[in-house]
Amino acid sequence: MILEITKLEKKFGGLTAVNAVDLSVKEETIHAVIGPNGAGKTTFFNNITSIIPADSGRIIWKGERIERLSPQAISAKGIARTFQNIRLFAYMSVLDNVITGTHNHYKSFVWGAISRNARYRREEKESRELAMELIEKVGLADKRHEYARNLPYGEQRKLEIARALASKPKLLLLDEPAAGMNNAETEELDQFIRALREDGLTVLIIEHDVRLIMSIADRITVLDYGVKIAEGNAVEVQNDDRVIEAYLGKRRA
Amino acid sequence: MNTFMAMPLKRNQTPFWIGAVVLVLAVPGLLGGSDYLIQIATMMALYVVLASSLNLIIGFTGMYSLGHGAFYGIGAYTSAILAINLDWTFWVTMPIAGILTALVGAFLGLATLRLRQTFLVFGTLAFGEIVRILIMNWPSLTRGPMGIPGIPPPSILGFELVSSTQYYYLILVFAILMVFLIFRLYHSRVGRAWVAIREDEIAASSMGISVFGYKVLAFTIACLIAGLAGAFYAHFITFISADQFGMNESFLILTMVALGGTGSIIGPIIGALILIIIPEAFRFLAEYRMVLYGALLILVIVVKPEGLAGVKGLFAPASGARRFSFLRSGFSAECEKVEGAK
Amino acid sequence: MFLQQLINGIAQGSLFALIAISFSLVWGLLRMVNFAMGELYMLGAYAGWLVVMHVTPNLGVALFAGFMVGWIVGWLIEKVAFKAMRGVPHIASLVCTIGFSFFLKETASTLFGAETKSMPSYYSQTAFTIAEANISWLQVLMVAVAIIMMVLLQLLFYRTKVGLAVRAVALDYRTASLMGMKVDRVTSLAFSLSGALVGFVGVLAAIYYNAVNAGMGFVPAIKGFTAAVFGGITSIPGAILGGYLLGAIENLSVKFMSSGYRDFVSFLILIIFLLFRPNGILGKKTKL
Known part of the structure; x- marks a missing residue:
């Protein structure tokens, strides 16, 4: 396991955005984190990269605890990311x-x-x-x-991935890379991410495009209301009752 | 945005800069040796340096300072006091002035650069006023309100520089050196880190850039250059007093940067040239000078926020954040929080 | 002597407190600072001076003139520096108001001349004497007016519909606007009101210091801002407390150091509080 997260927790006021989440990422795999809107996926990424440090819990990267490090130190450890709401250097x-x-x-x-x-x-x-x-x-x-x-x-999304890769990371966090892409582009992205895995990179990806996820992910973790409700490969997750309820159940139209 | 100066990195700008240097070297000849005009040209060169250095803070790194006049003053006073009291040569006092100013700047930077922008403006403003008050009330060192007269001119190999043309060349060389230095910093790993911070602090830190460290660095280098400029000014003008380095001075430098354009090399140069020429060219406007500066600043910010030759509308919103972005409280980290919590 | 300084400090503190309220009014709504506050103060003082010298010696009319001039110019600044620039990071607005600050100051100095105008004195007779310390009627009036103004503001905010709108906008701009509140009108109103308040204070100050000139606003404005940060810029009671504390500290500090350092104390307090306690004494513990 290249990245091991245990009991990660982050609260905003009364809201628990990430609730005691455990997650293990195996080297050279594509690991997806999915869940309905507001499930705490982006906060989870922000916790890992220390942009918003978690309140409690442990993040172990290659046997070393990193949850107290600054964002730039985490980047130096070989973890790079992209952002859901694209954060390029616009005037560069x-x-x-x-x-x-x-x-x-x-x-x-x-x-x-x-x-x-x-x-x-x-x-x-x-x-x-x-x-x-x-x-x-x-x-x-x-x-x-x-x-x-x-x-x-x-x-812009592609550029953000290129920028993240420029830091020669071992782990790449992609936050909704396919958002705003057309079918052809998404297909291209699919190939691109697979190629990254072949090159020895580990990818942790948040994505709403279910087809993309089911196609590329080696393992899928499902979050809902900040809690991990399921984990497994594509088939297991698709047949999980709690996942179906979270996506289709009465709680959310 | 379509000017060649505004393009990042690439494009070969060398011919333009060589032309500019040749032109400024010929200025005394073009002005027919008029002392008065050459002195104005000298002041222009000095303000080019000041505006360019403030641009490191404002245009490159996206911070604000209303204390730049005070740093300029610290440099001027340091060099003058050392030259008069200890009889040291300008070539020793000038670097000391620069280094001391840089130290003060680094200290202020370390203390204040974590403040949100609005508070940073007031923090640097208060600092500027504190410097002025100290100068006024420390007569044993600064002669207080009387100012320091009789600052000796610098000499090169035993020749005292006394004529205004000699001075012009001295300060011109200094200005070219400083602009060149800033140019090289801008187009380097350091400059990219600064611009990245200006564009997006969170993304910059995710790229491994130490945001706070690079901010303090930009602030310190800007203060170093302002301090050096102060030393050159003191020995050129030979009389300095506290009121030359007050709020008005900081404001003037800020206006030069805002008018000329932030974030490009050429912008502050243009701003400095224009704001020195205007009051001289329109003598009848002399008493309305500050009125004009104020009006200009308002106009530029409202109509053309990136200035005449700026790279980026310094004040333009970050991409995709037009509406309600003015409600953001300081750092985007908080926006992220809201987004994360939503 | 100590008592006299304290009394002077409290009188002066009233002025600071009123300016501080103006700052926190705008801050509370827009999280912005109007840098030209000092010039609104100065314009108010000139308005009062013009009325007294050329129209009527009636103090009430002079105060009203200062109030109105502050209102109008404050409204104008809001239109140019804030409304027209909506959607632009607010540092641009701040720099824009810096432009206004210089523009207004220099305009006044060319219009009225650089020399200091003297203001006729009002109510300068001693009202009380406590242990050799004199309190003039003017000082009593200043404190009274300040308190009345603060009470009126509190009533306005907590007892009227307009006040409710202001508080709603301050709390959550987006929701307030979605609820159909005329957010623009509310911010414009608060801005004008803050301008009017400092214009009014300018007239009081002109009488108290017996002087009017173009540069008079800069230091009091910085001190008003200091007072607001000192007490807690997010709360009006905080701003008031900060004003009185600052007035007292400043006047008492003269006992310990030369009067040249008087302003020094305020600037130092400002820097120290910005650094270590940006929420001030009473401010809520939100990250600023």
């Missing part, structure tokens, strides 16, 4: 967005920037090459000098 070029993703891997600082010494030039070259590679992979090569804000929605 596509290329610069992705290069910024490589921040962790380089060291040159004020002096390097001013003197443009050998190390600085090597690092810039490397990061640029990596970024270009990723941009080509997501098919945005000819738009690399556009401002990120000028891209259509689907491409």
Whole structure:
């Protein structure tokens, strides 16, 4: 298990957004977290990446507790993410967005920037090459000098994934990557995520597109009202009574 | 947004900058050696530096400061006091002034940069006033309200720089160096981290950028440059007093950045040039100068929030957050909370 | 001597408290700061001065003039710096009001001249003497007016329909607007009211300090803001408490350090509270 979460809990006032959730993610798998709107999925991601630290519970990453670390420290550990409500650097070029993703891997600082010494030039070259590679992979090569804000929605999502990959993560958290994508794009995304797994990446994904999830996920965890109600592979989850109730039951139209 | 200066990174800007440098080098000749005009050109160069340094804070990193005049003043006073009391040469007092100002800036930054923006504005404003009050009430060091006269001019290899043309070149070299330095910082890993913070603090921290650290860094470097500019100013003008570095000064620098354009290299330069030229070109407007600045600032923010040559409407909303975004209380973390809780 | 300073402090504190209320009124509704508050104060003072010198020596009319000028200019600022810029991060509005601050100050200074105008004195006779400390009628009046204003505001907020609307908007802008409240009208009203309040205070201050000039607003405005942060900017009682405390502390501090450092104390309090207790003494413990 590469990531082990136990008894994770987060409250907002009287509302328990994440309620004693346990979750184990196996290396080089695609693990999906699904659930109705407001089930606490995004909060769960925010807890893992420390953007909103959890109130209690343990998060163990490769045998090391990380729940008290800052977001940037977690990024340095090799966990990258995308955001449900796209958080690109709007007034930065596509290329610069992705290069910024490589921040962790380089060291040159004020002096390097001013003197443009050998190390600085090597690092810039490397990061640029990596970024270009990723941009080509997501098919945005000819738009690399556009401002990120000028891209259509689907491409912004792709760019966000490229930016996250630029930090060479071991675990990638995708928060509704298919939202706003058309069928063709979703199909492309399906292939893309599978390829990531083949490259040795572990993917934790939140998604509403059930077809996509059932197609790619090795394991699925279902949250409802912050509580884990089911876990298993696609077939098991689809036949789980509590899942059916949560999605179709009287409580939610 | 379509100006070539506004494009990020790519495009080759070298010919433009070489042309600009040649032009400013020729200024004394073009002005026919008029002392008065050359002095104005010198002040322009100085304000180019000040506005560009404030742009590090405002335009690159997305923070605010109403205390920049005070940092400029700390640099000027430090250099002047050391030069007069200890008889040190300008080439020693100037770097000391810069470093001391940077230290003060770093200290203020460490203390205040976690404040929400509105409070940061007031915090830096209060700091600026405290500096002014200290200068006024510490006569044994600063001569209080009388100011410091007779600051010696710098000398190079034994030659004292006395003519205004010599001064112009001295400060011009300084200005070109500083703009070049800022330019290189901007187009580097450091500059990308700053802009990332300006664009989205949460995403920046998820990329492994230490948001607070880079904010303090930007603030410190901006103060360093303002302190150096203060030293150059003190030895150029030879008389300094507290009222030269008050709120009006901070406000003037802020207006230059807002008018010229935030977040680009060229913006603050344009702003500084315009705001120095206007009152001189329209002498009859001299007494309305500050009225004009105030009106300009209002107009620019309402009509063209990114300034004349800015990269980004500094004040433009982040993508997708137009309506009700003004209700956000400070950091987007809280929005996230609301979203998470919903 | 101590007592006299304290009394002066309380009188001055009334002015700070009223300015602080204006700040927290706008803050409570919009989470914004009107940087031009000091200039509304200054314009109010000029209005009062013009009335007294050229129209009628009646103090009530002068105060009303200050109130009205503050109202009108406050309304105007809201239209330009806030309403027209809706949807833009509010730091832009703040910088816009900084522009207003300079614009108004410099306009006044070119219109009326840079020199300080003197105001005729009102009610300067001693009302009481307690242990050698003199309290003038004017000081009594200032405290009384401040208290009356505060009571009126409380009544307005908690006993009227308009007040209910203001509180609803302050509590939750979105819901209030969905409920069909005229949110724009409410914010505009609160803004004008806050302007009117400082305009009114400007006239009082002009009489108290016997001086009117273009730069007079800057320091009191910062102190009013300090008082608001000091007491707790989210609550009106907090703002009042902050005003009186600040007035007292400032006047008593003169005993311990040279008077040149008088403003220093306020700025220091501002920075310290912003850093360590941004919710002030009475403010609710929400993250600001």
